Amino acid sequence: MTGFLQATIYGLLQGGLLALVAVGFSLVWGVMNVVNLSHGAFVVLGAYLGWQLNSSLGLDPFLGMIVVALILFCIGYAVQRFLINLVVNGPIFITLLLTFGLELLLVQGMNIVFTANYQSITTSYAGNAIVLGGIQVPLGRLLAFLLAVGITVALVKVMANTRVGMSIMATGMDRGAARLMGIRARHVYALTFGIATALAGMAGTMVGTVGTFNPAAAGGFTLLSFVIAVLGGLGNMYGAMVGGLLMGLVQAWGGYYLSGTWVNALAFLVLVIVLMFRPSGLVGKAFYSARLEV
Amino acid sequence: MAAVIPAPWRRWLPWALGVLGVLAALGLQTQLYSGQVRTVATIFMFVALALSWNLIGGYTGYASFGQVVFFGLGGYFAAVTMTHLHWSFWLALPLAGLAAAAYAALIGVPLLRLRGHYFAIATLGVAEGTREIVINLDGLTGGGGGITVPTVGAAAATKYLGNDGFYLVYLVLAVLALLVTGLVSRSKFGFAMRAIHQDEDAAAAVGINTTRTKVLTYALSGLLTGLVGATYAFQQVTIYPERLFDVEITVLMVVMVVIGGSGTVLGPIIGAVALQFLSEWLRQNYTTVHTLLLGAIIIIAVVLLPQGLVNYLREARRNRDYSLLANVRRYRL
Numbered sequence: 001m002t003g004f005l006q007a008t009i010y011g012l013l014q015g016g017l018l019a020l021v022a023v024g025f026s027l028v029w030g031v032m033n034v035v036n037l038s039h040g041a042f043v044v045l046g047a048y049l050g051w052q053l054n055s056s057l058g059l060d061p062f063l064g065m066i067v068v069a070l071i072l073f074c075i076g077y078a079v080q081r082f083l084i085n086l087v088v089n090g091p092i093f094i095t096l097l098l099t100f101g102l103e104l105l106l107v108q109g110m111n112i113v114f115t116a117n118y119q120s121i122t123t124s125y126a127g128n129a130i131v132l133g134g135i136q137v138p139l140g141r142l143l144a145f146l147l148a149v150g151i152t153v154a155l156v157k158v159m160a161n162t163r164v165g166m167s168i169m170a171t172g173m174d175r176g177a178a179r180l181m182g183i184r185a186r187h188v189y190a191l192t193f194g195i196a197t198a199l200a201g202m203a204g205t206m207v208g209t210v211g212t213f214n215p216a217a218a219g220g221f222t223l224l225s226f227v228i229a230v231l232g233g234l235g236n237m238y239g240a241m242v243g244g245l246l247m248g249l250v251q252a253w254g255g256y257y258l259s260g261t262w263v264n265a266l267a268f269l270v271l272v273i274v275l276m277f278r279p280s281g282l283v284g285k286a287f288y289s290a291r292l293e294v
Numbered sequence: 295m296a297a298v299i300p301a302p303w304r305r306w307l308p309w310a311l312g313v314l315g316v317l318a319a320l321g322l323q324t325q326l327y328s329g330q331v332r333t334v335a336t337i338f339m340f341v342a343l344a345l346s347w348n349l350i351g352g353y354t355g356y357a358s359f360g361q362v363v364f365f366g367l368g369g370y371f372a373a374v375t376m377t378h379l380h381w382s383f384w385l386a387l388p389l390a391g392l393a394a395a396a397y398a399a400l401i402g403v404p405l406l407r408l409r410g411h412y413f414a415i416a417t418l419g420v421a422e423g424t425r426e427i428v429i430n431l432d433g434l435t436g437g438g439g440g441i442t443v444p445t446v447g448a449a450a451a452t453k454y455l456g457n458d459g460f461y462l463v464y465l466v467l468a469v470l471a472l473l474v475t476g477l478v479s480r481s482k483f484g485f486a487m488r489a490i491h492q493d494e495d496a497a498a499a500v501g502i503n504t505t506r507t508k509v510l511t512y513a514l515s516g517l518l519t520g521l522v523g524a525t526y527a528f529q530q531v532t533i534y535p536e537r538l539f540d541v542e543i544t545v546l547m548v549v550m551v552v553i554g555g556s557g558t559v560l561g562p563i564i565g566a567v568a569l570q571f572l573s574e575w576l577r578q579n580y581t582t583v584h585t586l587l588l589g590a591i592i593i594i595a596v597v598l599l600p601q602g603l604v605n606y607l608r609e610a611r612r613n614r615d616y617s618l619l620a621n622v623r624r625y626r627l
Contacts, residue, residue: 029411035411035414035415083593085626085627086597086627087597087600087625087626088625088626088627089626089627092357092410092414093351093357093556094552094596094625096359096414097592098592098593098596100549100592101589101591101592101593102589104585104589104592105586105590185627219541223422226418227419261429261438262426264423265427265430268419268420268426272405272416272419272420272423275408275416275419276416279408279412
């Protein structure tokens with residue numbers, strides 16, 4: 001029983017972090033119908049920037065995260081404004097390929113700059129654990145989980161209550177109408193992508209604090225974001241949170257009860273089943289899954 | 295407006311060009327040294343793969359992002375039957391193709407109900423899931439440690455074909471894929487595929503059995519991909535799930551088709567030859583940064599020629615407007 005509880009706690013903590021990894025991906029997909037294959041590369045880039053700030057300036061990763069977010073916001077804004085906006089009206093292969101090219105570029109660039117070795121951001125406190133009734137709760141993971149949930153909730157509030165957030169949502173619902181209301185779609189798209197990469201960067205720094213990473217991990221993060229975004233569904237900011245927690249639990253329980261790497265097969269099985277029976281995701285809105293183009 | 299009935303030369307010209315191409319490929323083989331034969335064989339392999347993806351992705355418009363599952367399945371079918379049942383490669387090859395086609399039909403029935411990104415992701419999920427199953431059936435497939443096909447001695451039913459042998463097999467597969475594409479694109483079935491691509495609901499309304507067309511196309515595409523996978527497995531001798539189910543193989547197929555021109559017969563061939571040639575050249579001359587340059591080239595190609603080279607030339611000739619700048623504007627926000 002303790003083993004099961006331990007697995008559950010671990011799954012929830014991991015799930016919260018996965019949710020933050022995926023929330024930007026889900027946002028970009030929901031607002032501009034672009035599946036961003038370079039998302040994982042931005043996560044890893046965030047991890048490396050956090051690591052660099054920590055090792056050369058001695059900045060605590062949970063503070064350095066803010067700097068990382070600012071840098072990645074600027075990069076993301078520029079990428080969308082000057083590159084992805086050029087093809088955003090094209091068929092889906094086009095945006096998939098463009099972001100895939102971007103992924104190759106980023107991952108290889110990081111391979112050259114940071115080498116392919118595994119790195120991790122070490123802090124004096126992240127390894128400590130709180131013990132509650134025989135269940136270990138690692139401090140670093142708990143902190144990452146709380147921050148991830150906090151950031152997601154903050155994002156939901158920003159989206160629902162500010163002019164910027166509302167213009168992003170409006171553009172996602174009907175771009176033509178939004179433009180008639182005086183919203184600059186180019187700017188809004190770039191803003192959305194910038195927010196997504198900033199969130200990816202913060203998630204990356206936290207991933208680096210609780211585990212190891214290298215440039216080759218980018219593809220895995222993209223795939224996970226894919227799965228989580230679909231599980232949760234688009235059009236609801238909490239979708240990524242639901243999907244992430246579910247994914248974390250499935251992985252933790254699968255790892256506890258199944259042998260070998262069956263757990264990975266399980267994750268994709270869950271994905272395909274959800275797609276078959278509820279293509280709009282667990283909490284998503286059907287509108288976003290029914291449309292074929294913006 | 296093009297003539298409704300094509301001029302006689304338009305009918306036999308593609309065949310003549312095809313025969314010339316095959317003769318040229320056979321002639322080329324005698325002029326290359328061993329390493330180059332292998333490189334060119336890989337180009338043929340990608341021509342066959344790109345053409346088979348083009349059937350489902352280009353003509354029918356269903357972006358199968360898990361196409362590599364048929365490649366891996368064909369490869370593992372051949373490797374397992376040749377290792378455990380001591381089948382000859384010539385028996386394993388066609389059956390591997392059929393196994394992949396059957397799998398495509400099986401997953402196609404539920405998955406092809408999904409559209410757009412959702413189909414892409416579901417196929418990706420199936421590919422990743424299938425890979426995990428192959429890894430975990432380690433008694434049969436050798437798991438993550440891989441499986442080695444016997445190529446010499448008494449255990450080998452078929453002796454290793456060597457670089458020249460595989461060159462011919464891949465050439466035959468590429469020609470087969472080309473023939474299938476050429477015949478399908480001019481048939482009623484091909485029109486049904488294009489109709490589904492343009493507007494699936496309208497296609498159903500004019501009496502096309504969309505489900506049957508889609509599943510058959512997917513099976514055909516899976517068959518060709520499976521044949522290539524089986525050949526690849528024998529060529530590699532030892533195969534690993536990570537390599538045979540590598541997402542990058544799918545992505546390469548898609549890149550080749552899109553750059554060349556999706557939904558055309560010539561496009562995937564041009565795309566496959568150009569990209570593979572370029573990639574090999576970059577690998578030899580700029581070893582450290584070759585993937586970086588490849589990424590940059592993909593980005594530039596997608597921005598400048600989003601509809602692919604063949605479609606661009608076709609439209610440009612019709613409109614007498616060869617400006618690339620106008621081309622960039624078409625999908626811009």
